[in-house]
Amino acid sequence: MRLRNVKGSREVMQSSEYVFADPKSMAGTWKDIFGNNNPIHIEIGMGKGMFITTLAMQNPNINYVGIEKYSSVLIRAVEKQNELALPNLKFIRMDAEGICDIFGKGEVDKIYLNFSDPWPKDRHAKRRLTSKEFFARYDKLLKADGEVHFKTDNRDLFDFSVEEVTNAGWKLKAVTYDLHNSDMNEGNIMTEYETKFSAEGKPINKLIANR
Numbered sequence: 001m002r003l004r005n006v007k008g009s010r011e012v013m014q015s016s017e018y019v020f021a022d023p024k025s026m027a028g029t030w031k032d033i034f035g036n037n038n039p040i041h042i043e044i045g046m047g048k049g050m051f052i053t054t055l056a057m058q059n060p061n062i063n064y065v066g067i068e069k070y071s072s073v074l075i076r077a078v079e080k081q082n083e084l085a086l087p088n089l090k091f092i093r094m095d096a097e098g099i100c101d102i103f104g105k106g107e108v109d110k111i112y113l114n115f116s117d118p119w120p121k122d123r124h125a126k127r128r129l130t131s132k133e134f135f136a137r138y139d140k141l142l143k144a145d146g147e148v149h150f151k152t153d154n155r156d157l158f159d160f161s162v163e164e165v166t167n168a169g170w171k172l173k174a175v176t177y178d179l180h181n182s183d184m185n186e187g188n189i190m191t192e193y194e195t196k197f198s199a200e201g202k203p204i205n206k207l208i209a210n211r
């Protein structure tokens, strides 16, 4: 993801009712924020937000929260949502390392991880969003029957993730090494990176993990 400084992006964040730009503790507050008891699905590392915005339009009875570290990327999703004004879509600008301050125990029903940064050096493995350290965080905030859905073109990251699911004490509910030619593709929503990589002929890997 290109980290250009987009002029005014911080100001747009501060003035939008759809984004929490400097979140502190928010655990247990989501029913009040959305004003209902609908399930909560989150995407971590949502980039420009095409995936989560499409899901929010298709599923008005599910609440969606997109998490992204950088304003310069998130701004695209915020600008779009300022126009669409979907009542079931919010964003948070933050590093997901602090996610347990944002959602309480069992407050989340599903987690999406799409084309997460690979952090190729071994010494950075803990930063991968599919590391066992991140699964320990997901264990706290996901409901007992909740799921993690992960897609990537990066085979090394995918192989690491498949192993890490087991290392974390989770189960692999489903795995494919060629999503677009598998029955797991039904209802698939493409992300920005997925569109780019599949146009280049790269197969897309997907796993679903649960406990």
Ligand code: SAM
Pocket (backbone or CB within 6 Å): 001, 044, 045, 046, 047, 048, 067, 068, 069, 070, 073, 094, 095, 096, 097, 113, 114, 115, 116, 117, 191, 192, 193, 194
């Ligand atoms: N999910 C989008 C897609 O598939 O098109 C974007 C993929 S991009 C390669 C990864 C995104 O995750 C970047 O926008 C990056 O800033 C964000 N990201 C990486 N680590 C993160 C973290 N720890 N917390 C929040 N966002 C993160």
